[in-house]
Amino acid sequence: MESLYNVFKRRGYTRRDFLKSALLIASTIGMGPSFLPQVVKALESKPKPQVLWLSFQSCLGCTQSILNSTSIVPADVLSEYISLEYHETLMFSHRSKEAMDLQKGRYVLVLEGSLPVDGGFYCTGGGRSAEEILKSLMDGAGLILALGSCASWGGIAHAEPNPTKAVAVDEILKHKRVVKLPGCPPVGDVIVSVIASFVVTGKPPEVDGEGRPRVFYGQTIHDRCYRRPFYDAGKFVGSFEGEDAQRGYCLYRMGCKGPITRNACATVRWNGGLSFPIQSGHPCFGCSEADFWDRGFIYRPLSVVEEGFSWKEALAGALIGTALGYGTAYINKKLGGG
Amino acid sequence: MSDVAFYDFVREPFLKLALWVFFLGIAYRFFRVLFLGIPHDYAKPKGNPYYMAVKKIVIKPTMGWTFREIFARRAINFIGGFMFHIGFIGLTFLVPAHALLWREITGLPIPMMPNIVSDMLAYSAFGSLLVLTVHRALNPVLKLLTGKDEYFANLLIGLILFTGLLATKWAGSGYIWILSIHIFLADLLIIYIPFSRLSHFVYYFLSVGFMGWNAGKRGVSF
Numbered sequence: 211m212e213s214l215y216n217v218f219k220r221r222g223y224t225r226r227d228f229l230k231s232a233l234l235i236a237s238t239i240g241m242g243p244s245f246l247p248q249v250v251k252a253l254e255s256k257p258k259p260q261v262l263w264l265s266f267q268s269c270l271g272c273t274q275s276i277l278n279s280t281s282i283v284p285a286d287v288l289s290e291y292i293s294l295e296y297h298e299t300l301m302f303s304h305r306s307k308e309a310m311d312l313q314k315g316r317y318v319l320v321l322e323g324s325l326p327v328d329g330g331f332y333c334t335g336g337g338r339s340a341e342e343i344l345k346s347l348m349d350g351a352g353l354i355l356a357l358g359s360c361a362s363w364g365g366i367a368h369a370e371p372n373p374t375k376a377v378a379v380d381e382i383l384k385h386k387r388v389v390k391l392p393g394c395p396p397v398g399d400v401i402v403s404v405i406a407s408f409v410v411t412g413k414p415p416e417v418d419g420e421g422r423p424r425v426f427y428g429q430t431i432h433d434r435c436y437r438r439p440f441y442d443a444g445k446f447v448g449s450f451e452g453e454d455a456q457r458g459y460c461l462y463r464m465g466c467k468g469p470i471t472r473n474a475c476a477t478v479r480w481n482g483g484l485s486f487p488i489q490s491g492h493p494c495f496g497c498s499e500a501d502f503w504d505r506g507f508i509y510r511p512l513s514v515v516e517e518g519f520s521w522k523e524a525l526a527g528a529l530i531g532t533a534l535g536y537g538t539a540y541i542n543k544k545l546g547g548g
Numbered sequence: 549m550s551d552v553a554f555y556d557f558v559r560e561p562f563l564k565l566a567l568w569v570f571f572l573g574i575a576y577r578f579f580r581v582l583f584l585g586i587p588h589d590y591a592k593p594k595g596n597p598y599y600m601a602v603k604k605i606v607i608k609p610t611m612g613w614t615f616r617e618i619f620a621r622r623a624i625n626f627i628g629g630f631m632f633h634i635g636f637i638g639l640t641f642l643v644p645a646h647a648l649l650w651r652e653i654t655g656l657p658i659p660m661m662p663n664i665v666s667d668m669l670a671y672s673a674f675g676s677l678l679v680l681t682v683h684r685a686l687n688p689v690l691k692l693l694t695g696k697d698e699y700f701a702n703l704l705i706g707l708i709l710f711t712g713l714l715a716t717k718w719a720g721s722g723y724i725w726i727l728s729i730h731i732f733l734a735d736l737l738i739i740y741i742p743f744s745r746l747s748h749f750v751y752y753f754l755s756v757g758f759m760g761w762n763a764g765k766r767g768v769s770f
């Protein structure tokens with residue numbers, strides 16, 4: 211089985227290109243330049259990862275995201291290196307069995323989408339329910355990745371009223387170690403880095419209490435946002451058309467969920483490190499956090515009551531209070547003989 | 549429960565509940581007292597009660613502002629109380645996240661202040677609250693006037709100021725937890741106000757005006 215270096219060579223890339231990718235992998239997985247020789251050695255000698263990719267209740271945005279990852283390894287190298295032994299959407303289901311037998315104990319099981327637990331008929335493949343397919347493949351996996359917010363938290367299918375009773379994959383794989391890469395979709399380069407780090411170290415990455423790799427999900431967007439000085443200075447965009455928007459002020463008032471969202475967008479960025487939503491002038495809407503679909507209208511600031519509390523509610527409360535106050539005073543007066 | 553789930557809870561259902569309790573409770577207490585009224589006084593006023601009521605409301609905040617009164621006799625009360633109130637009211641309304649909430653509730657274009665100003669206000673309010681609380685516990689007269697209610701309110705406000713400062717300055721990776729705890733405590737405070745002496749801010753004008761009105765009725769000066 212070929213290593214990453216072999217794929218680079220066969221594709222006509224130079225050793226310098228390979229070393230550049232190795233350095234990027236080392237730094238994105240938080241290993242630092244001093245570990246570079248180890249990373250290079252591993253990527254030269256270890257065979258490419260075998261990936262079984264199962265799509266459940268998903269939009270395939272996560273698949274699209276990894277296909278668009280170009281900053282860590284060139285796209286043509288990536289499509290060969292992340293060896294898709296089996297992709298539920300792209301291949302016949304009997305291949306999963308072959309692939310599993312081939313790589314037992316070592317393959318990377320990538321799970322995209324949520325699982326319906328209501329009857330098992332909302333999501334099926336080859337006549338089997340999603341849950342059955344998942345359970346048949348889970349034991350031989352060296353690394354189980356819950357890719358995207360659907361697999362990690364339930365995602366859009368889990369949003370109110372959740373007609374299929376969709377759940378995150380770790381609710382089915384209760385006793386398994388599942389590494390979550392939430393996001394809608396997750397940053398493609400993050401997916402590549404996590405799989406590459408598994409090849410290098412042979413272990414899943416270090417995760418936080420929710421199962422997310424610390425190196426990518428350890429900080430909030432707000433922690434690393436380049437617009438933070440404007441937030442601190444109290445300068446906010448009040449409308450997308452205004453001058454404040456052109457000046458690049460903070461988007462908190464426009465509904466930015468950066469302060470409560472852990473993701474790598476502000477550091478790794480999208481499209482080959484080109485940009486990320488806030489840099490393009492749009493607030494972060496918190497896609498990598500659980501239940502973000504249910505967090506109300508996305509353009510409402512974080513600090514207001516989600517479903518609204520205006521002067522009308524305040525007045526209604528005050529009127530009820532006044533009526534109760536009047537009633538109590540009346541009773542007090544009557545009882546007191548006043 | 550994850551930090552974000554807790555955040556969503558304190559921000560939506562709990563904050564909403566707190567605001568309902570606040571507006572209903574404050575109006576209830578205020579109007580209950582107002583509707584109870586006072587016994588009819590048949591004596592002819594000796595002065596001008598309405599003028600004196602307005603005068604008292606206007607000049608009361610500056611009445612004790614003599615050098616001797618402030619610095620020689622009640623320095624801690626005056627200076628500490630002033631710093632605390634300015635800080636607490638400023639932070640409550642003008643920190644951007646808070647201002648956006650009040651803007652939505654009142655419909656008014658409430659200004660937003662930069663972090664550097666809110667930091668200064670927070671340090672001064674927190675410091676003066678500590679000093680005022682210790683003073684309250686040690687001063688023989690204040691000690692007698694103070695109940696559990698005051699200590700609980702001071703503790704709650706102190707924790708809100710502290711967690712607010714912690715969230716903006718030193719929370720690190722615990723930011724979402726600290727911020728959520730800050731909002732949770734603020735929700736508790738909003739609920740607690742109508743049940744406690746903290747509701748004095750709504751009675752302030754009523755009681756000060758009433759004192760002036762009484763003085764006008766009797767024809768005496770303040």
Ligand code: SF4
Binds near residue numbers: 359361365366
């Ligand atoms: S997380 Fe987003 S992009 Fe991924 S499958 Fe779900 S809806 Fe699609």
Ligand code: SF4
Binds near residue numbers: 437438462467469488
């Ligand atoms: S744009 Fe969003 S993430 Fe950036 S500083 Fe403002 S609130 Fe924080």
